[in-house]
Amino acid sequence: MTVISEPLAAPRRASSEPRDIGGIIKLVAVSLIALVIVSPLIVLVVGSLKADRFQILADMGTFRAFWVDNPTLQNFRDMWVFSGALPFGRYLLNSLVILFVTVIGGVFLNSMAAFVLAWGRLPGRAVILAALVALYIVPQESIVLPLLTIINRIGLSDSFAAQILPFMASPLYIFLIYQFFIQIPRDIYDAATVDGAGPFRIYWSVFLPISLPVLATVAILLGIETWNQYLWPLMVTQTDYARPISVGIASFFGTGTIYWNNAMAASVMMMIPVLIFYLAFQRWFVSSFISSAVKG
């Protein structure tokens, strides 16, 4: 609140000064640039409310792209129609299931491993940590094909597990949490051991509660990554059973006619969950991306 009210008050205080005009010009300029940048998203939302795909294309080159005469939710209703059309409702639910299981599982698995690496007494922790840091450089793109043969061999092809298990644990996130854990003062750990708590108890009731910032960072980064997966689900899903919405939307392309109205509605539906989280945790989103950058 203080952050917002302070710059708000500034122009009012200095309204008689000539600098204020510069401030207004700056504000108008930034607003215009922001409008241009965001306009593709506005066009998308407006387009998703038009029922006629020819109308969408015809409007696209004019300012009517920003306006809809008879807004309809028909395209969104179509997503749940399972006959003939692509079952987008199913794709969306699939994506949400994969998202929640991966993020919740990932946060716990990575933080448990990070705790042991940072504070445990197991021998060889330094070696494991070094190996993880080395593995972090391997790009997902260069392992997907051998991974596909492994997934096929253990009978997980076209499943949810194939889209969850390989991405829950990650060297990057273990390392991010590890770096947070080692900065926690030794006293806190010692105090917990004197009370006779085992490692899991210490992790669960002492370390987790004070580590929310880094856990949120990992949840956000892993969440965005999972939600945007495309190459892997494209290869590993063969039916609608576990197909995520990203692959579903992409399947509009490559066919002769593209149903822009349906594609736009599905795209809006794909954005809504991210937007909800973004609006709720905007500041955490930005700081997450920065911390991934600094560590990267």
Added chain:
Amino acid sequence: MIQMSTETLTAGRRRRAPLWGGRFQELGMLLPSLALIAAFLLLPFLSSFRIALTNERLIPRPVPARFVGLDNFQKVLTDHDFWQALWNVARFTVMVLPVQCGFALAIALLLNQKLPFRNFFRGLFFLPAITSMVVVCVIWATLFQYPTGPFNQIVGFLSFGMVQPIDWLGDPAWSMPAIVLLSAWQAYGFQMIVYLAGLQGISDSLYEAASLDGANRWQKFWHVTMPSLRQTHVFVLIITTIQAFKLFTQVNILTQGGPRGTTETVVHYMFSAGFVNQRLGLASAVAIILFFIVLAVSLVQRLVVRDRK
């Protein structure tokens, strides 16, 4: 130890018990992650080196795969399409870097000033970065529509109708610039916040000292801001380059590498070879080459950053 009273013995045991139980617990906490990483990251990574030396297919044939030595690497490195893919990725990098990073820096500089609703604007400018690439493709495919899409309208308007409508994604001359534009729009937000963080790290005293020396805004930008952002520049450059080498989604959806191979990329080449054409050995060779390229770029970053320190 043996002469100890029973009381101290049990006390000692009680203190020691959680220690050993503790180690088992620790193992139980560490193993799930390690097992998943070993099975789904380390194992596929190592086996890609083995597969690259065989003629293995994605769906096994009755005839077992056999060892073919470095044949796959030779095939890849003598394939004109692979070199075109590498060349395209290099072209993409060279085009996207100035557009994306320049725009990101410009917006970061704007947002770093005293401005009403600054957080609101930052949130707005970051919106494309949280938009999935698949969604970006849906939007931009309509923006690039031939012949009546907004881009063609703007070009026609600015040239008073002199320039004919362009088939952005279907014209070999324009396909890559079109991909660059939509990729830059999607990804600049990340660089923007990295630059914002970098700008906030510059001490005010530097600017005050420059003012005392009579520097104007432009001089302050070139002699204070830019040198102070050196680390940020290196980081942004490296990250953008690595991401460029992984270019796949937008190309696979919008152009399938076409027209005439002008948007073929390394990852798309690997995907076509391994998944579409089932030639796993060949694709693994490409994957290994990709890995070493990414490794080399990261090592360059380490060297430059260490140089600085």
